[in-house]
Each structure stands twice: as C-alpha cells, then as structure tokens.
Amino acid sequence: MALHNRVSADELKQRLAAETFKRTTISFYQYAKIVDPQAFRDEIYQALSEIQVFGRIYVAHEGINAQINVPEHNFEALRNYLYSIPFLNGIRLNIAVDDDGKSFWVLRIKVRPKIVADGITDPAFDMDNKGQYLDAAAFNELTANPDTIIVDMRNHYEYEVGHFDGAIEVPSDTFREQLPMAVDMLKDKKDQPIVMYCTGGIRCEKASAYLLHNGFKNVYHLEGGIIEYANKVRQQGITNKFKGKNFVFDERLGERITEDVISHCHQCGRPCDTHTNCKNDGCHLLFIQCDRCAAHYDGCCSEECYSIVQLPADAQQEMRKGIDKGQMIFNKSRERLRPRLGDRDRY
Known part of the structure; x- marks a missing residue:
C-alpha cells in the first residue's frame, strides 16, 4: 500500500462531495516519547487510510497532534485502533462543535521536529512538569476568582473572533513568540492563579509547563481546550464564559460557539467574524x-x-x-x- 496520497486535489474534493455518508471532525493530541517517528507515521498512515480517515497529523519524538475527520460508520473502528496504541489508550477525542463533515479531504501525516513549534531549546525543560488540568466546571469556578488571570495561548487572529470573558491576549501570530512574551507579561504575577487555554489543549498544556519551568507557582490549563469546554457546557448545562467563534485550522476556519460577533470586517468595519x-x-x-x-x-x-x-x-x-x-x-x-x-x- 502507498504511504502517501497520489491523487490530485481536485479529484479528492470531488470524491468528498460525492460521499453519501456523514463525517465527524475530531482532534486529539498526546505528549509521549516516540522512539521512531517515521516508522510510527507509516504505521498509522496505513491503518487510518483503511478506514477512510482524512486530516492533518504531525508526529514527532515528543508525541502526536491530529485534526481529522472520519466516516460516522467508522468512528468506533477509529477509536478502537487508537486505543490499541499503548500511549493513546483512553485518549480524549475532541468532537467538533459546529461540523459540516467537510473539514478535510485528504490524509496527510508528517514527521516534524515537534508537534507544536515552541522555540524552546533549554534541555532542562520537561513536559512532564505541567500545570493542573481544569474541566469546564472547575474552569468556571476558578476564573470567577478576581485574582485569577486567564491567558489565551492562541494566535491574534484566533483571539479576535472569540475568547473567554476577561482573557488576556498574548498579541502574536506564532506560539514560539508567545511563550517568552507570556512569561514577560506575567512576571509580576508568579504567585497568582494563572489559567491558560487554547483550541484543543495542546498549546496551553505546553505553555503551562513553560511557565512552571520559569518559576510560576499556580498554573492551570483547560482540559481539551475550547472544543471540550463547549461540548461540556452544552451537555452539563453550565454557564458558558466563551463568546464568539472558535477558529479552527481546517476548511471551516471556525466553529460557532455563541451567536456573539465580537470582531469586524477588516475592509469596511462592519461586525463580522468570517x-x-x-x-x-x-x-x-x-x-x-x-x-x-x-x-x-x-x-x-x-x-x-x-x-x-x-x-x-x-x-x-x-x-x-x-x-x-x-x-x-x-x-x-x-x-x-x-x-x-x-x-x-x-x-
């Protein structure tokens, strides 16, 4: 079996449009030690291709980061396969909030130096020493404390269309720039509770470890990010503190969390978040x-x-x-x- 796509983009998009079944968009990640990322990449490419998974997956020595979609009738097969991999057994699968099933039209799996580019070169940095997880209810409770600082670890264009009430923006368009910026912005707050969040959890988890590495004491991060939070809010009927749209890195470019439109057209200034x-x-x-x-x-x-x-x-x-x-x-x-x-x- 070929381990790379060999069909043109136009044909793949036509095939997706002709499908008679629905797809579910999913994201997941896991920091783990992968000895041979290339061999692991080839193994999962073959397995996921067989169950018609599309998407973008990065594999590195430090773990895996995936945004994919899968035919609804193959969802259980996907979960069973992922759970058969020891370090992915029981992994949380973030189900998209606002999904048309057209998020991806081809499977691409790439080996990268890191699953999220961070610019960290200090060999003493340890991802095992990370902040405490917060679920949706715990997030709402802790962020109700006026001493708590909420930090958005997403890029500027993500923050612009949607964010949590009272969240601080770290105004950059790359995560590698944001990490030292966040440390500098918060340097006088090292003893206060700091809650970090991102889209699906991968960036804020690393950011929480980076703050702890730089001497911060009370660091937390939102488990599963905005996607998991939005799902739990709907399922549990708790107060939603996120306003607007959640930017996503696929064909949708966003999923609506609330009806609030908090940004404006860059050309005429009218309210818009598209x-x-x-x-x-x-x-x-x-x-x-x-x-x-x-x-x-x-x-x-x-x-x-x-x-x-x-x-x-x-x-x-x-x-x-x-x-x-x-x-x-x-x-x-x-x-x-x-x-x-x-x-x-x-x-």
Whole structure:
C-alpha cells in the first residue's frame, strides 16, 4: 500500500462531495516519547487510510497532534485502533462543535521536529512538569476568582473572533513568540492563579509547563481546550464564559460557539467574524471579510488583488513566480499589512 496520497486535489474534493455518508471532525493530541517517528507515521498512515480517515497529523519524538475527520460508520473502528496504541489508550477525542463533515479531504501525516513549534531549546525543560488540568466546571469556578488571570495561548487572529470573558491576549501570530512574551507579561504575577487555554489543549498544556519551568507557582490549563469546554457546557448545562467563534485550522476556519460577533470586517468595519484567504493565489492573506465586501472585492483583500484575479490564469501564474508569501495574516498591530486591505471607508 502507498504511504502517501497520489491523487490530485481536485479529484479528492470531488470524491468528498460525492460521499453519501456523514463525517465527524475530531482532534486529539498526546505528549509521549516516540522512539521512531517515521516508522510510527507509516504505521498509522496505513491503518487510518483503511478506514477512510482524512486530516492533518504531525508526529514527532515528543508525541502526536491530529485534526481529522472520519466516516460516522467508522468512528468506533477509529477509536478502537487508537486505543490499541499503548500511549493513546483512553485518549480524549475532541468532537467538533459546529461540523459540516467537510473539514478535510485528504490524509496527510508528517514527521516534524515537534508537534507544536515552541522555540524552546533549554534541555532542562520537561513536559512532564505541567500545570493542573481544569474541566469546564472547575474552569468556571476558578476564573470567577478576581485574582485569577486567564491567558489565551492562541494566535491574534484566533483571539479576535472569540475568547473567554476577561482573557488576556498574548498579541502574536506564532506560539514560539508567545511563550517568552507570556512569561514577560506575567512576571509580576508568579504567585497568582494563572489559567491558560487554547483550541484543543495542546498549546496551553505546553505553555503551562513553560511557565512552571520559569518559576510560576499556580498554573492551570483547560482540559481539551475550547472544543471540550463547549461540548461540556452544552451537555452539563453550565454557564458558558466563551463568546464568539472558535477558529479552527481546517476548511471551516471556525466553529460557532455563541451567536456573539465580537470582531469586524477588516475592509469596511462592519461586525463580522468570517475568516477567508484572499482569492489571489499570489497573496492568500488570511483576514476577516463580510459578505458585502466579499462580493465587491470578489473574495480579495484589496483592489490590487482584485485586479490580478481578473487576469487570465497564465498571466496570474507568471506574476506569482518568485513570490514568497511567508506567513500572510492580517494583524491590526502590524502596520505593514494594513495597505493590503481595501479602502475601509469605501461604503
């Protein structure tokens, strides 16, 4: 059996659209010591392909990080397989809150140096020394204490569309930048209760260990992140302290937790929390765009990109040669990206 996909993206998307069954979107992670990540990667690729799993999985010496979907009729087979792996036995599977089953259309499993890039080089850092887990009810109870500090360990564009009441943003777009920033921001709070959270738990778990490594005393992290919290809130009928949308790294680009819209269109300023990538393949800036601006700019971030997508495909391809887009994310704090957006006062 091939250990990599060999079918074109267009065909795979057509196959997904033609499926007559539903898929369930799931995320999970586990910090664990994997001796041979490549062998483990090949083993799970074969097993997951056989039960039609799609998604993106990273494997490293420090563990596994997965965002996937699976046909509903294969859910039990997936769980049984994962539980057959000793360090994944009993692993919590975070079920998506707002799911159309179209989150992924191909299976990609990659071996990485780490399952979440952190920039940590200190050999004394130990993931086994991490903060205490909090479930949804315990999170609500501890964060009701006015002395408790709530820290959002997600990127700026995630925080912008949804976050917990009173949460502090660490204003960066990379986790490796956020870790030292968080230590610096909280350096005078080392004895106060600090609660960290993220999308599914993987980043805030490592962040809690990093704070403890830097001398903090009372560090906690939300078990299963926002996804597990939202599910428990619905199941248990407890107060929901999260407002807005939870950004997710798949085709959906977000799952709605509450009806609150706390962000604005980056082009006209109207209330909006819909992320999109600029339609110009030479740009692909990630930004927030309302329906009205999407229609006016044809899904582009600026008049410049709009004019480019009107050109023939071969002309667009020629213009893209040699372009390094880097990490194209609109951030209000980064003035260098503001000119890429359309005239905010146009309407």
